[in-house]
Structures are given as C-alpha cells and as structure tokens.
Amino acid sequence: xxxxxxxxxxxxxxxxxxxxxxxxxxxxxxxxxxxxxxxxxxxxxxxxxxxxxxxxxxxxxxxxxxxxxxxxxxxxxxxxxxxxxxxxxxxxxxxxxxxxxxxxxxxxxxxxxxxxxxxxxxxxxxxxxxxxxxxxxxxxxxxxxxxxxxxxxxxxxxxxxxxxxxxxxxxxxxxxxxxxxxxxxxxxxxxxxxxxxxxxxxxxxxxxxxxxxxxxxxxxxxxxxxxxxxxxxxxxxxxxxxxxxxxxxxxxxxxxxxxxxxxxxxxxxxxxxxxxxxxxxxxxxxxxxxxxxxxxxxxxxxxxxxxxxxxxxxxxxxxxxxxxxxxxxxxxxxxxxxxxxxxxxxxxxxxxxxxxxx
Amino acid sequence: xxxxxxxxxxxxxxxxxxxxxxxxxxxxxxxxxxxxxxxxxxxxxxxxxxxxxxxxxxxxxxxxxxxxxxxxxxxxxxxxxxxxxxxxxxxxxxxxxxxxxxxxxxxxxxxxxxxxxxxxxxxxxxxxxxxxxxxxxxxxxxxxxxxxxxxxxxxxxxxxxxxxxxxxxxxxxxxxxxxxxxxxxxxxxxxxxxxxxxxxxxxxxxxxxxxxxxxxxxxxxxxxxxxxxxxxxxxxxxxxxxxxxxxxxxxxxxxxxxxxxxxxxxxxxxxxxxxxxxxxxxxxxxxxxxxxxxxxxxxxxxxxxxxxxxxxxxxxxxxxxxxxxxxxxxxxxxxxxxxxxxxxxxxxxxxxxxxxxxxxxxxxxxxxxxxxxxxxxxxxxxxxxxxxxxxxxxxxxxxxxxxxxxxxxxxxxxxxxxxxxxxxxxxxxxxxxxxxxxxxxxxxxxxxxxxxxxxxxxxxxxxxxxxxxxxxxxxxxxxxxxxxxxxxxxxxxxxxxxxxx
Numbered sequence: 001x002x003x004x005x006x007x008x009x010x011x012x013x014x015x016x017x018x019x020x021x022x023x024x025x026x027x028x029x030x031x032x033x034x035x036x037x038x039x040x041x042x043x044x045x046x047x048x049x050x051x052x053x054x055x056x057x058x059x060x061x062x063x064x065x066x067x068x069x070x071x072x073x074x075x076x077x078x079x080x081x082x083x084x085x086x087x088x089x090x091x092x093x094x095x096x097x098x099x100x101x102x103x104x105x106x107x108x109x110x111x112x113x114x115x116x117x118x119x120x121x122x123x124x125x126x127x128x129x130x131x132x133x134x135x136x137x138x139x140x141x142x143x144x145x146x147x148x149x150x151x152x153x154x155x156x157x158x159x160x161x162x163x164x165x166x167x168x169x170x171x172x173x174x175x176x177x178x179x180x181x182x183x184x185x186x187x188x189x190x191x192x193x194x195x196x197x198x199x200x201x202x203x204x205x206x207x208x209x210x211x212x213x214x215x216x217x218x219x220x221x222x223x224x225x226x227x228x229x230x231x232x233x234x235x236x237x238x239x240x241x242x243x244x245x246x247x248x249x250x251x252x253x254x255x256x257x258x259x260x261x262x263x264x265x266x267x268x269x270x271x272x273x274x275x276x277x278x279x280x281x282x283x284x285x286x287x288x289x290x291x292x293x294x295x296x297x298x299x300x301x302x303x304x305x306x307x308x309x310x311x312x313x314x315x316x317x318x319x320x321x322x323x324x325x326x327x328x329x330x331x332x333x334x335x336x337x338x339x340x341x342x343x344x345x346x347x348x349x350x351x352x353x354x355x356x357x358x
Numbered sequence: 359x360x361x362x363x364x365x366x367x368x369x370x371x372x373x374x375x376x377x378x379x380x381x382x383x384x385x386x387x388x389x390x391x392x393x394x395x396x397x398x399x400x401x402x403x404x405x406x407x408x409x410x411x412x413x414x415x416x417x418x419x420x421x422x423x424x425x426x427x428x429x430x431x432x433x434x435x436x437x438x439x440x441x442x443x444x445x446x447x448x449x450x451x452x453x454x455x456x457x458x459x460x461x462x463x464x465x466x467x468x469x470x471x472x473x474x475x476x477x478x479x480x481x482x483x484x485x486x487x488x489x490x491x492x493x494x495x496x497x498x499x500x501x502x503x504x505x506x507x508x509x510x511x512x513x514x515x516x517x518x519x520x521x522x523x524x525x526x527x528x529x530x531x532x533x534x535x536x537x538x539x540x541x542x543x544x545x546x547x548x549x550x551x552x553x554x555x556x557x558x559x560x561x562x563x564x565x566x567x568x569x570x571x572x573x574x575x576x577x578x579x580x581x582x583x584x585x586x587x588x589x590x591x592x593x594x595x596x597x598x599x600x601x602x603x604x605x606x607x608x609x610x611x612x613x614x615x616x617x618x619x620x621x622x623x624x625x626x627x628x629x630x631x632x633x634x635x636x637x638x639x640x641x642x643x644x645x646x647x648x649x650x651x652x653x654x655x656x657x658x659x660x661x662x663x664x665x666x667x668x669x670x671x672x673x674x675x676x677x678x679x680x681x682x683x684x685x686x687x688x689x690x691x692x693x694x695x696x697x698x699x700x701x702x703x704x705x706x707x708x709x710x711x712x713x714x715x716x717x718x719x720x721x722x723x724x725x726x727x728x729x730x731x732x733x734x735x736x737x738x739x740x741x742x743x744x745x746x747x748x749x750x751x752x753x754x755x756x757x758x759x760x761x762x763x764x765x766x767x768x769x770x771x772x773x774x775x776x777x778x779x780x781x782x783x784x785x786x787x788x789x790x791x792x793x794x795x796x797x798x799x800x801x802x803x804x805x806x807x808x809x810x811x812x813x814x815x816x817x818x819x820x821x822x823x824x825x826x827x828x829x830x831x832x833x834x835x836x837x838x839x840x841x842x843x844x845x846x847x848x849x850x851x852x853x854x855x856x857x858x859x
Contacts, residue, residue, distance in 0.1 A: 227711070229704050236695065240684030246666075246675050247695040 018299065018306070021345035022313065029338040033330055043328040047335060050323025051316050070319055072205025076277050077315035078308065082214040083269035084293025085300060085307045086221050087262040091142075091156075092302050093225060094258035095238035098145050100160030101266040102290030103167030104138035108267025109274040110171050111137030113189055113281050116196030116274070117179065123195035130196055131271050138267020139260045141167060146256030156259070168287055175283045187283040198276040206277030213272065214308055217265060222304040224261070234258045266290065298343055314339060363390045365426060365523055365554040366412075372420030373407050379741055381407035383578045384421065389523070394545060394555040396569035396586070398562070399598060400654065400796045404578035405558050409525055412556075413445045414438040425523075444516025448528040450508040454501025459483045461500045462514045486517055491547045506537030510544065523554045542568045560654060562594050562835055574598055595831030599798035618643045618847055619790035620671070620759045625664060627814075633660050634814035639844035642759070642790035647781070648845060649805030649822065650794045653834050657814035658794045662763045665792060672696075672757035674748055676764050676794070678741070682748045685737030689729055690718040692736045693751055721750045726776065742773030749777055753784055760784060763794045778804060798827045809845035812836045816843045 026048070033047075034040035051074045054066040084101050091098040112134035119126045145163060148154040181190035191197075198208030225231035233254040237244045244251050269289070274281050296314055300306035321335025366389040373382040382404045389395045399405050410416040412423065414432030422429045425441055432438045435445070452461045459480040460467075468475045468482065480496040487494045492510045500511060509529060516524055529541060545555050545568065557569055565572045565586050572589060574582040574597040582597040620642040627635035633655050642648045650658050659676050666673035675681035683692050694703050694714055702713040718732035725746040729739055736744060745765065752760060762781060766774035781804060785791055795801050801808055802825055810818035810833040817839035818830070832838035843849075 227709050229698055229707050229709060232691065232694075232698055232709060236684050236687065236691065239686050240680070242677075242680045243682065243684045243695070246673065246681040249695065 018301070018310075018346050022342055024345055025338050025341035028341055029334065032337060033334060036334075037328065037330045039328060043324050043330040046327055047317070047320040047324040047330075047338075049320070051319040068202050069204050070323065072200075072202040072207045074312070074315045074319045075202075075211060076206035076208075076272075077318065078312045079210055079214045079272055080269050080277070080289065081292055081296050081311035081314050082308050083217055083265050083272065084290060085296030085311055086217055086304065087138075087264075087266035087269065088290075088294045088297040089300070089302050089304065089307065090221060090224075090234070090262040090265070091258045092297060093238045094234040094255055095241065096146070096149075096255055096258055097157045098142070098160045098259050098262065099157060099290065099294065100142055100145050100163055100167075100259070100263065101269075101293045102287050103160075103164035104141045104263040104266035105270040105273070105290055106171040106285065106287075107141050107167045108134035108138040108270030109281055109285070110174055110270070111267065112271040113179065113192065113274050114174075116192045117189065119196065126193070126196040127198070127275065130275060131268065134267040134271035134274075135264040136267070138263040138265070138270065140263070142263020142266070143256055143260035146259035150252045150256055160259075164287070164290070171281075171285070172283050175281060179281070180283075181280070184280075189281045191280045192275060196275060197279050206272075208276040210272050210276040213268065214311070217268070218304050218307055221265075221307075225304065230254070230257060266293070269293075295339065295343055299346055301346065313342075363392075364388055364424075365391050366556070367424040367427070368408075368421065369424065370421035371408070371411065371418050371423065373404075373411060373416060374419045381578050382411070382418075385575075385580055387573050387580070387583070389554050389556055391522075391554055392549050392552050393571065394549050394557060394569045396557045396559055396565040396572040397575060398559055398565055398572055398594070399575035400560060403575040403598075405560075405575055406527070407578075408575070409445070409527055409558055412438065412525060413443060439519050439521070442520060442522045444513075444519060444521025444524050446509065446512045446516060446524060446526045446529055450505070450512050452500040452508055452511060454499065456500055457496065458494050458498050458500055458503070458511050458514075459496035461511055462486075462496075462518050464515070466519060482518070483514060486514055490517065490544065490551060492544050504537065506540055509537075509541060513544070513548075522552070523556070524548065525556050525558065527558045528560070529557065560598075562591050562598070565589060565594060566591065591835055591837065592828060592831055595835065596828055599827050599831065620665070620792070622665070625661070627660060627664065629660070633657055635660055635664065636813065636815035638811075638814075638816055639846050640792075640809065640816070641845065641847040642792055643847055644758070644788045644790050645785060646806035647785050647791040647793050647804050649801035649808040650792060650811060651798060651801050651808055651830055651834060652811035654796050656811045658811050659763065660814075661811070662761050662792070662794050666761045670757075671759045671761055672752040672755060674745075674752050674760070674762040674765050676767075678745060678748060678767075679737075683736050683744055686735055688733045689722070689727075689736045689739070689747060690714050690732035693718045693721055693732075693747055693754075696751055697754060721747065721754070725750045725780075742769040745769050745777060746773060749780060753780065756787075757784075757789060759790045759792075761792045761794070764796060765793070766795075766797065766800060774800075798830060802827065807845065809843075810834055812839070816845055819843050819845050819849050 029047070030040065030044045033043050037043045051070050053068050053071040055063055056066050058064055084105065087101045087104065112130040115130040115133040116126060119129060141163060145156050145160045148159050149156045175189055176187055179189040180187055184190070198210055201207045201209070201211070225235060233244070233249050234257070236249055237251050237254040241251065273285070292314065296307065296310045299310035299313070317335045317339055321332035324330050324334070325332040368385050368387040371382055371385040372380070374380045385408060397405055397408065407416060411418050414435045414437050417431070417433070424430070430441060432441070453464065456464070459476070462483045463479040468478045483496045492514055494507065494510055494514060500508060503511065513524065545557070549555055557564060559565070566589065569586045571585050572583060573580055574594065576598065618641045622638060622640050625635045625638040635657055638661060640648065650661065652658050662673070662676065665671060679685060694717070698704055698709065702710055703717065704710055715732050722729055722732070727739070727743045727746050729743060736747065749765065765781065766777050769777065778800070781791060781793070793801060793804055802822060805822040808820045808822050808825060808830070809816045810830055812833065813836065817836070818833035819840065820829070
C-alpha cells in the first residue's frame, strides 16, 4: 500500500466531517456546562482530559503512572463498543435494521461462561472454546431474526427487539437457577477459573489480550465486506435490493448471514465482558450496551475502519463524564448530551450553513 | 381566444439535467380558462419533467412559464400552490385512516386557537363537492373508497387549496373504464366552471374524448398540437411514435434464423389491470430479434420479467436506476453483478480485485464509457454510459437468449446507436433476442418479427421488413387485431381485420 493510499485509508473525506462534528459538539458542550456549573472551564477540561493517565515523579525518585485504571476503563470499553459497533454495522450494510446486539451479547456472555465454568479438559483450550461458544450463541440468535424475516416476512426491527427481551430473561433465568454462586453476596455466577479468564495487562482493569480483538475484528469485517463474495452480496443487497434480486444474487442468504455475523461479533463482545472485564456474570448486567453499539456504528458512518476511533471516542467521553461528576458540580449526563450531539451532527446529511447536495 | 383568457403559457421551455439529458426542448403551449388540454406522449417523452417544472419540483433551464401573462419561477411546490396550481398525482397520496374531509384539509386545516375545526372542514368539503359535482362523503374513510373516488378526493384537495389550474398526471391510467368516465365528466364540469385542466396522458382516447385541444410531445419536443375535434387516432399515433429512423444501422440479419431458443406457450398472468398476460405464445430463434410493441402498460414489461425469470436468460431491465444498477456502488461492483461467483473474478469465495479491475477497465474501453475509472460510483454517470455498462454486463456472459427492455430509453442518440449495434452483433452471433421498446422506430429498425401487445394479449404479429409505424398504431390502441394472433415461428402472417366491437 502506498503512502497516499494509506492516508486516504486512515483519513477518508468523511473523517474530516466527523472530526468537525466532534469539535462543534465539544464547544456546544462547553456552553451547556457553562449554564449549569460555577466553574465551567474546569469541568469541561476534566471531561476532556479526565481519562488521560498521568506520569508522576514519586518522592523516592521513581516514575510511576497515575490514573491508569481510568484509562484502562476507556480501553476495555473501546473493545466492547468496537465489537458491538461492528455487530450493528454488518446487518446495516445489508440494509437490515436489526437491533439485536443486546440480546446476542447476553447470550454470548452466557455461552462463554457456561463453557468456561464447565470445561475440565486441557487448560489452554478453555478460552478458545469459550470464545467459540459465545460467538455461536450470538450468531444463532442473530440468524433467528434473519430466518424469521425471510421465512415469515417478520419485521426485523420488531423481531430483534423482542428477541432481546427473551435473551435477557434466558440469561437471568440461567444465572439465578443453574449458575448462581451461593457464596456471592449478590446473584452472580462463580468467578471464572484462571484458565478461562484473561490476565489483566493493567492492574485492576479489564484490559487484556482481548485488546487485539478490536483491530482484528475490524480487519476481518473490512475483508469480509470488501474482498469476499459474501460481503459483495451483503453490500449490493443493502445498496439496491431490487437490483440485487434482478441480478440473481442470493438476497435472502445475504440478509440472514449478515444478521448471523453481526450476532457472532456481539457474542464476542459478551465474551469480552465475561472473561476479560468482569471475570464473572452478575444477574443485573445492564442492558443497553447494544444500542451504544448502534451509536458507534452511526458515528463511524458504517465504515469498519472508523469503528475503533468512534468506539474510543465514546468510551473516552463516558470515562471523562464520570471523572467530571466526581470532581466538579456537573452531572455525567452532560457527556450523554455531547454524545447525542455528535451523532446528530455526523448523521446530518448536510450542514445547515452550507448547501451541498446529499 | 382572447389573450386575457390564457391562464398558462409556456414559451420555449427547456430542461437539461446535470447529466446532460435534454428532457424538454423548446416547449410552447397555451392553456385557456375553461379548457381541457391533453399533453400526450410515450413514457420518456418528457411529460413528467414538464409537470415537475410547472409544479415547482424542477426548475427550467431555458424559456419561461407565464401565468396570466406574467412570468413565474417556482422554487417549490408551495409557491406553485399559492399561484393556483394543483397537482393530482398519478398514484393517490391520501391517509387511508383519515376521513375524506380531513384528507382534503390536511396541511391547511381550518383552526381556531390551535384547535382543528373538523365540523367546519366537513362543511367546506361538502360545499366544494356539491359546487363541482364531485360527489364524495366527507365522513367516509379514505381507505374505504375506490381508486376513482380517491382521485376525486385528490381533486377536491387541490380545489380546497384554491387551485384553478389542475395538472392531472396520468389520472385515468389506474382507473376502470367506468371510473375514468366519471372522472372525465367531473373534469368537464370543472372546465365549464372556468377552471383550466392539463391532462397528462399516453392514451389517444383521452385526447379524442375528453380534451378540447392537445399537444404531442416526443423526445422532449412538441411535434404536433391542435384541436381535438380535428384530430384522428391514426394521425395522433403517428405523431406519438414518430417516423422511421434513418437506416444508420444494418438491420438485415447475416444468416437465416436457426433453431428456436426461447419458446413460450399459453402464458397467463392475472393482475386485475391491463398489465397482465393473456395466453401469450411466442418463439424466438437464434439469430433473430422479436420486437414487442404496444402502448406502455399493456403487459410488455410483465412479459419481460416472466421471460427473464426462467433462468439462462440475460436481462436488460426496464427500470435502470432501480433494477439495472446499484447507483451508490462503484462501476466495478455493478459490472460484476452477474459474474462475480466464478473465476477469474472470484476464487473460493474471495473476490480477485486485480481481475475485477482489469475486466471492468476492458469493459469501459470496449464500450467507450466515459468514466473516471472502475471505482467511480455508477450513479454519477450519464444515462447512456450507465446503460452501456448494463448492456455490457448482460452480454459479458455470451447469453444465448437476451430480453432487452427499453434498452435506449433516456439515452442520447450516439450511445443509443452504439447500443443498437451491439444488440445486432449479438443477434448475428446466433443469440435469440426479445426487444421490448416504447420506441417504434427502434422496434422496426432492429426486429426480424414484431408482435403487438394490447391488454396482455398479442393482437398482431408481423414480418418487420416493410412494416410501417402507421400499420402498428391501430393494433396498439386496440382498434385492430388479428384473429388468433401469436408470435410463433410458424405463425402465418395473416391480414389485419377491423375489430367489430
């Protein structure tokens, strides 16, 4: 790849607009904070720089990092959100508005934990098997939506949202009745054995070897969409369904597989949460992460290569919001408002002050 | 006709789209108060563009629109509505769960202090309906009405907004004969009340039965106009379809047709409209082109879809932007849509980008497509260049049977000639071709045999050599039909007879 090709790959024309949108939203955030805070500038700066780790010289003359845990949170969330963003992106590229990432994540986490807790064979196989179980569970749940649409004409948005509820209840049922650790103070599974969980790379965080999963997944999805016949079928089906059918493309297969592959990635995100971030599965794992994946996919404008940047931005704002809440008088919800503003600005087909044909 | 009574005048109106297509060229037209004027022409003749300009959806690139003698330039439909123009769309756009009255006032509801006044709306609508004889029950749900009644509601909607110049876009096309009659009686009442009506149509009978005057559009230009009373069907048909093309392409087949490659017997498809199939028999042999002529909407498009659905048949789809290409994807992605599954374009599920790139470049240069390169989105190309790729893709697989629908519609003359030459080359290589076209010149210039369709049935079958457009016109309108007409290769070419209905 030449340097020029590399630079257009990393900074496509759309990226400049996304960056401008981020800038405008951040400035708007400053104005918003000024309305509610006595020290708006400080709060704003903490929002922006809170997650940044700090290199400090200690009294004994050695250097050490401060606030690494917060930065670690950003990294671990980046992995989760990248996987979820891709999970939403693939069906979107086939023009399938499937919102099932949430349920697929829960079932993926559950499938991974089941294998992780039950596996008694060679220790090195525990993690790969758990990952496969997680991806299989998510993939099958995703395929279910696609098959229901193809066979019964069911609307994929309704079906996937309803299946989310079903999946979450299955998850709760399993943990409450079969996997519950009686010794834990709250309803949760036992801790996964060491052979089935990732060692943290940063102490007290969920940052692990799973960091590599985000770029690998992006690469895999980019290759899938750009370089395989299946990816071609998904793109053509999404771009022009009538044309795809007229040209004899297997439209139904592309539709179902796009949802199944999205489910595979959401399942992997569940695996990451169970085996790398939490080490066990609490029954009250919060739903809604799948929808953050939707926002990440929107922010990335459905381009795989932009997913990690979008996920990182999201995770950063979230951690910054928490830091701001802890040390100033501004609630973290401001960060949510900012995230929403960025989405609106990126999704706006044209800037209000510049007339360009969409 | 005095100058004051002219409600609408067009002076040299023209529209050239950014991609170079000249849709309207120097259109002159007068519409007086109290007059029904029919604007007639085939699909693609430029009628829709003209309507869009009158209604503020498109802006003209040449000429002027005059209302009551004053030049106007509408930037949006809202401005056109304010100037008294009402559009009755081809497909009704009512809210089915709303009552007739609420549909009529939708967007301009009588209100007081933020509260809608439904009873006042119902009264106003009833008044309007009575004044113009457009019987409609204001309380009925729009969704429960017949198409003809819904269309009356659309007219009421336009009248409610103060329109005194109605544009009816193919209003009769979706109606049954009885409903169409009722619609036309209502239009006559409106005209008697002093309103002006522009009736956009491709039906000759609309001109003769309904309109006071007519204007014929063909390829974006006015080719004829006059009083309906002095017009006759055959003359109008000749204007609409035009004269024979200059023999720029050599249509004579290089060899006699060989074996039959495509055979259909007794095709039936019931749809409840004229777009149906009624016992269609046809054969196409290798080395010949069977032309399918007919007024649009008489089953030709359906026939093409049915034939193309049989497999092993390459297709040039009628609706290029919807079925022919994926406009947002690259030229390369579009070019490989029927061949990406096999080597060298893909191996074991992996696309071979260099091979795809090379194949696309070869296609672009062989067909003389003006484009930046294989990665350019195909939607940025002109209609002609886009169609070259659609045809190139269909021909790349060396098909034995090709169904080509409107292969040169909206394409400039140079590209059209190129595309026709390609079709003839395919024929000469021994393939069987079914050519569906609204352009009679094209049918006559390319075909070996011609079949005319009317209401889903083949009503005439002719040897193309020496055939005149005028002969076909009678069959296209349904005035003539051959008994037991079929496009079988052994069908006798019988003499036409008058329909005695």
